Amino acid sequence: MILSELNINDKAVIVKIKGRGAFRKRITEMGFVKGKIVKAIKRAPLNDPVVYEIMGYEVTLRNSEASLIEVITETEALKEITNTEQNILVTEEFLIQKASEKGKIINVVLIGNPNCGKTTLFNHASNSHEHVGNYSGVTIDAKSAIFKHKGYEINVVDLPGTYSLSAYSPEELYVRNYIFDELPDVVINVIDSSNLERNLYLTTQLIDMDVKVVIALNMFDELEKKGDKFDFDKFGAMVGFPVAPTVSSRGRGIFNLFDKVIELYEDNSKIFRHIHINYGNNIEDNIKAIQEKIKINKNITDKFSSRFLAIKLLEKDKNAINIIEQFNNKEEIINALKKRISLLESNLDEDSETLITDAKYGFIAGALKETYKDGPDKTINKSKIIDTFITHKVFGFPIFIIFMWVMFQATFTLGKFPMNWIDNLVQFSATWLNKILIDSSLKDLLIDGIIHGVGGVIVFLPNILILFFFISLMEDTGYLARAAFIVDKIMHKIGLHGKSFIPLIMGFGCNVPAIMSTRTIESRNDRILTILINPFMSCSARLPIYILIIGAIFPSHPGNVLFLIYVTGILIAALMAIIFKKTIFKAKDIPFVMELPPYRMPTLKNITKHMWSKAMQYLKKMSGIILIASIIIWALGYFPRESKNSSNYKLEKQKLESLIIKQNSVDSMKNVKFKIYEIENKIRAEQLENSYIGKIGKFIEPVMRPLGFDWRMGISLIAGISGKEIVVSTLGVLFQADNKANLSNQTLIYKIRETTINESSNKKLFNPITALSYLIFILVYFPCIAVIAAIKKETGTWKWAVFTIFYSTTLAWLLAFMVQITGNFFK
Amino acid sequence: MIFDILSILIVIFAVIAAIILIINSLKRKKNKCGNNNGNCSCS
Numbered sequence: 001m002i003l004s005e006l007n008i009n010d011k012a013v014i015v016k017i018k019g020r021g022a023f024r025k026r027i028t029e030m031g032f033v034k035g036k037i038v039k040a041i042k043r044a045p046l047n048d049p050v051v052y053e054i055m056g057y058e059v060t061l062r063n064s065e066a067s068l069i070e071v072i073t074e075t076e077a078l079k080e081i082t083n084t085e086q087n088i089l090v091t092e093e094f095l096i097q098k099a100s101e102k103g104k105i106i107n108v109v110l111i112g113n114p115n116c117g118k119t120t121l122f123n124h125a126s127n128s129h130e131h132v133g134n135y136s137g138v139t140i141d142a143k144s145a146i147f148k149h150k151g152y153e154i155n156v157v158d159l160p161g162t163y164s165l166s167a168y169s170p171e172e173l174y175v176r177n178y179i180f181d182e183l184p185d186v187v188i189n190v191i192d193s194s195n196l197e198r199n200l201y202l203t204t205q206l207i208d209m210d211v212k213v214v215i216a217l218n219m220f221d222e223l224e225k226k227g228d229k230f231d232f233d234k235f236g237a238m239v240g241f242p243v244a245p246t247v248s249s250r251g252r253g254i255f256n257l258f259d260k261v262i263e264l265y266e267d268n269s270k271i272f273r274h275i276h277i278n279y280g281n282n283i284e285d286n287i288k289a290i291q292e293k294i295k296i297n298k299n300i301t302d303k304f305s306s307r308f309l310a311i312k313l314l315e316k317d318k319n320a321i322n323i324i325e326q327f328n329n330k331e332e333i334i335n336a337l338k339k340r341i342s343l344l345e346s347n348l349d350e351d352s353e354t355l356i357t358d359a360k361y362g363f364i365a366g367a368l369k370e371t372y373k374d375g376p377d378k379t380i381n382k383s384k385i386i387d388t389f390i391t392h393k394v395f396g397f398p399i400f401i402i403f404m405w406v407m408f409q410a411t412f413t414l415g416k417f418p419m420n421w422i423d424n425l426v427q428f429s430a431t432w433l434n435k436i437l438i439d440s441s442l443k444d445l446l447i448d449g450i451i452h453g454v455g456g457v458i459v460f461l462p463n464i465l466i467l468f469f470f471i472s473l474m475e476d477t478g479y480l481a482r483a484a485f486i487v488d489k490i491m492h493k494i495g496l497h498g499k500s501f502i503p504l505i506m507g508f509g510c511n512v513p514a515i516m517s518t519r520t521i522e523s524r525n526d527r528i529l530t531i532l533i534n535p536f537m538s539c540s541a542r543l544p545i546y547i548l549i550i551g552a553i554f555p556s557h558p559g560n561v562l563f564l565i566y567v568t569g570i571l572i573a574a575l576m577a578i579i580f581k582k583t584i585f586k587a588k589d590i591p592f593v594m595e596l597p598p599y600r601m602p603t604l605k606n607i608t609k610h611m612w613s614k615a616m617q618y619l620k621k622m623s624g625i626i627l628i629a630s631i632i633i634w635a636l637g638y639f640p641r642e643s644k645n646s647s648n649y650k651l652e653k654q655k656l657e658s659l660i661i662k663q664n665s666v667d668s669m670k671n672v673k674f675k676i677y678e679i680e681n682k683i684r685a686e687q688l689e690n691s692y693i694g695k696i697g698k699f700i701e702p703v704m705r706p707l708g709f710d711w712r713m714g715i716s717l718i719a720g721i722s723g724k725e726i727v728v729s730t731l732g733v734l735f736q737a738d739n740k741a742n743l744s745n746q747t748l749i750y751k752i753r754e755t756t757i758n759e760s761s762n763k764k765l766f767n768p769i770t771a772l773s774y775l776i777f778i779l780v781y782f783p784c785i786a787v788i789a790a791i792k793k794e795t796g797t798w799k800w801a802v803f804t805i806f807y808s809t810t811l812a813w814l815l816a817f818m819v820q821i822t823g824n825f826f827k
Numbered sequence: 828m829i830f831d832i833l834s835i836l837i838v839i840f841a842v843i844a845a846i847i848l849i850i851n852s853l854k855r856k857k858n859k860c861g862n863n864n865g866n867c868s869c870s
Binding site for chain 1: 830831833834835837838841842844845848
């Protein structure tokens with residue numbers, strides 16, 4: 001617990017002192033150090049401050065100060081007693097020992113520019129399997145893991161990549177607030193060694209923040225390969241942060257890095273010291289003047305560096321202005337700030353923010369001049385050579401289109417073989433169960449509900465893995481960022497930036513992380529617009545539906561039709577973006593820079609890891625939500641068992657069965673058997689139509705009829721709201737139950753192709769036009785519930801989530817209807 | 828008969844599981860990350 005929570009007359013032992021700089025020094029001098037016993041004596045009338053007894057004398061601390069001291073009480077120590085310590089008395093020594101054990105937990109955060117390898121380092125250090133890719137903004141949320149190093153428990157948190165700690169974009173603000181709110185013990189500043197100058201900008205802000213930092217010079221091998229020389233020890237001494245070179249993709253230097261983290265945590269680092277970046281006399285005077293006014297608010301400056309806050313205020317940082325809103329002398333600070341900024345800007349004839357940035361880059365340039373030497377061998381940059389083709393004015397776009405086309409062709413053609421194997425296995429298990437089980441509702445549940453429901457979806461696992469193989473390839477090589485660059489011009493035409501393209505492509509995998517990855521887009525309008533059109537990017541959950549319907553109805557050119565569906569999704573997204581930009585989001589674009597990371601060879605390990613985690617996710621869904629949904633859909637279609645004519649049909653069937661034995665010829669016996677089949681089909685058809693799901697389907701059929709959909713297709717669309725894979729499992733359950741004699745024991749693709757509108761008609765339910773309008777409907781309508789939740793979370797309001805539900809479903813209906821009308825017109 | 832009862836039981840289990848899944852997903856949304864000494868438990 002924290003010291004401010006300690007009850008009066010209770011004792012505790014100090015575990016850790018948080019906070020920084022002057023506060024830390026003052027509190028340590030008073031005797032508040034690790035392992036010391038402290039007792040709460042009494043509270044002031046308004047509960048604040050509190051008198052504590054430490055080392056035999058009494059000290060008064062404000063609650064805000066006491067909240068920065070972590071302690072362990074007797075009760076807490078008792079809870080942590082291990083089996084071997086069962087009979088031990090809770091003495092002061094024991095409490096001190098427990099405090100020292102607790103003090104060996106170090107909270108570490110990883111901070112660095114996007115794509116500098118933070119997550120790879122995180123994965124290597126903690127043996128985690130978080131997703132990594134060669135483009136900016138892969139990590140979109142804090143991820144934490146715990147591991148042991150030299151007797152210490154290290155709780156490491158991987159934060160999203162950020163270029164600076166200004167309140168410019170949501171992730172910058174997120175990272176800054178994380179440091180202020182969580183007060184990590186040590187910050188690891190991960191730096192891309194091949195791009196020192198730009199990466200060190202963030203370091204200069206960490207220097208201003210006055211936090212404990214260890215620099216991880218990541219991808220150090222790339223710097224060495226170039227033949228460059230960097231005296232990182234000297235550099236570390238200059239900036240006051242310990243430096244450790246690492247190659248996180250191979251795990252090099254990570255051990256040494258965490259050694260330095262422990263050293264720094266235990267205040268044993270010989271290198272660590274707090275330095276001030278010299279911003280020049282003009283700026284420094286202004287910083288000091290503002291800082292003096294901030295310092296009056298002790299409870300804030302114990303947590304934040306007053307110098308950092310003063311610099312941020314001079315940079316006109318909105319979030320810093322919000323912080324001083326809670327100060328008693330806020331008006332005095334704001335008035336002084338206004339005067340200081342105008343004085344500074346008029347003196348130096350430049351915007352204050354630019355002046356501070358220039359000074360920071362000046363500091364970096366100076367530090368590097370003394371420690372960095374370019375190697376003699378300046379080989380031609382490989383990335384530049386590849387880029388002359390890939391991002392070429394003329395060839396760039398066709399190369400991109402060919403790549404996408406190959407991706408969808410491969411998804412179909414390569415996936416066909418393993419898909420058939422799994423399908424045969426599913427059919428085999430259905431036939432086998434059919435033979436060994438006696439007729440009962442359990443048998444129907446197992447075969448029609450579970451095997452055909454879950455089995456119907458599981459067959460598409462290979463296709464999904466192939467798609468993810470290509471997405472992973474694009475991410476890891478750095479091509480995804482190039483693709484964004486290529487389409488930048490087109491994106492501008494539809495009112496978006498090339499940067500919005502990455503979340504859109506990510507949407508081919510899953511719309512949820514894609515929507516979360518829009519956090520890298522600075523402009524709020526552009527973010528919401530990208531979020532709104534993202535569901536039109538066909539996620540991998542929709543792939544099984546496409547493969548099923550295309551495989552059944554368009555077997556001659558499956559890959560091309562699949563490619564067309566995806567392209568249609570992109571076109572609809574573009575069209576909607578133009579409409580939204582002209583109606584809802586009229587604000588002008590904010591220019592921002594797009595990062596082009598160097599090309600990197602994708603590693604087989606990373607691609608396999610990515611595919612493996614997707615396969616596991618998919619199988620987990622099968623055994624969870626899809627299994628549950630299949631059982632419920634089956635039950636809704638199975639009950640009630642009795643219908644209007646069922647007893648008549650059963651009597652008729654019994655009569656026919658008794659006739660079989662009496663038949664003399666084979667032909668007449670076949671004739672009777674066929675009649676029995678017909679009766680069975682009538683029973684099934686009537687039972688299904690009278691079931692609960694049949695009733696729901698019939699209820700919505702009038703809405704679906706104009707689109708050429710029957711009630712079963714309508715039900716599958718409703719079921720798809722919880723997850724698009726469930727559309728296939730629902731079709732599996734509903735169409736397998738319709739067990740026509742000539743269709744029994746056939747694959748779902750075959751049934752989709754052969755099913756007729758009704759018993760008496762020969763007209764196929766899925767003709768090419770209906771199939772196309774069904775595919776379009778699936779592409780456009782209601783994204784799944786998880787996407788709606790992600791939209792709500794990312795936009796911060798239900799407004800856009802509800803808007804997405806309605807506009808996408810209405811649009812889906814209109815487009816599907818247009819396909820029907822146009823198709824029938826040209827038929 | 829036993830098989831029929833078994834199948835109904837499975838369906839009941841599935842419905843309960845579905846309800847639990849829905850409740851859990853709603854709960855997860857409400858769970859906010861507090862100051863828990865860096866041990867962030869929310870996703």
